[in-house]
Amino acid sequence: MEYLIEYGMFLAKAATIVLAVMLVIGAIAAAGSRRREGGKRGRIKVTELNRHVEELRDALRGSVLDKAQLKHLTKAEKAQRKNEARQHKQRAKAAAADPEQETDSEKRTFVLRFNGDKEAGKVASLREEITAVLSIARESDEVLLCLESPGGMVHAYGLASSQLSRIKNRKIPLTICVDKVAASGGYMMACLADRLVAAPFAIIGSVGVLVQLPNFHRALQRQEIDFEIITAGEFKRTLTTFGEITQQARDKVQEDVDNIHDLFKNWVKDHRPAVDLGQIATGETWVGMQAKDLQLIDEISTSDECIVAACDEHKVYEVEYVIRKSAHEKLSEVLYAALDRLLLKWFNKPVNSNLQ
Secondary structure, eight states: OHHHHHHHHHHHHHHHHHHHHHHHHHHHHHHHHHHHTTSOOEEEEEEEHHHHHHHHHHHHHHHHSOHHHHHHHHHHHHHHHHHHHHHHHHHHHHHHHOGGGGGGSOOEEEEEEEEOOTTOTTHHHHHHHHHHHHTTOOTTOEEEEEEEBOOOOHHHHHHHHHHHHHHHHTTOOEEEEESSEEETHHHHHHTTOSEEEEOTTOEEEOOOOOOOOOOOHHHHHHTTOOOOOOOSSTTSOOSOSSSOOOHHHHHHHHHHHHHHHHHHHHHHHHHOTTSOHHHHTTSOEEEHHHHHHTTSOSEEOOHHHHHHHHHHHSEEEEEEEEEOOOHHHHHHHHHHHHHHHHHHHHHHSOOOOOOO
8 A cells, every 4th residue: 555655656746747847848839939920930731642542552562463463554554644644745735825725624632631629720721721722723623621620719710611711712612521520610611511521420510609617706705805807898798707697697698609609500501501400500419420311411431532532533632731840849749749658658557566
């Protein structure tokens, strides 16, 4: 028993040290980030996914096929690529002579990725990626967005949705793929798709609005601590963490929540007119198979299937806005990862002791 107490004290000390180190690293990283504000923060990175898929296929072929089969396939594909290159050259020459023929050029798919958090922090990168794509995209092209988000702040996801509207306004087809979750604000974005695809067990929906916060007013009263707040405007403050919450304040917040919910429902209905709002606007979520029956999505599939299918037909490019990281940020990431592995190892370490 004495060993367990010592072991617990050791873990507590270790956790304290780790927390202190993480705070210092966070402060250094934040300082480095602030120094870079106002400058050029990132760059656009483009990856041709056709080549990636071909590399995966070729690696497996080299192990599975015999030399004769591999040689035959390689020869046939080389001839096909040569023919495609000739056709591409002819199209480029024709487009140079007559720019109006550019609309008949080969279709391209641009793949974007959005992993949303509570504050939709990736919207800053998304806006840069969309700006880059729209600078060269034609109506014959397509944008495929791999979306993952459980939702978050209304204004943040409203802005993220507005970025997707830029694609729609240019009349460029937008496909959105959800492999895991597109709920609440995530679904606000997803329903903008011309084609909305989800994996069979992806979480879809949550067309609702939530406001919550703790209130310590009664605890302060018991300790005879006053909390004062001075406002101008009847509803400048409604729900607060430390002040007394009146029924009038609750009613006002409920009214605001209902108004936002109505706007959310109208947004979904405008972009997914086939849905039954009375059935889906309850704040519930459904898995992909159920969501398809409710018209919340169009197809059951994964982003991988969509990307590979596109690669079979035309060129596919993944577009990513890469944030330049300072030496402090890179160091902090390495240290965070090392500390995370160390803590995980400690807490998963079995305790071998004889309790008698």
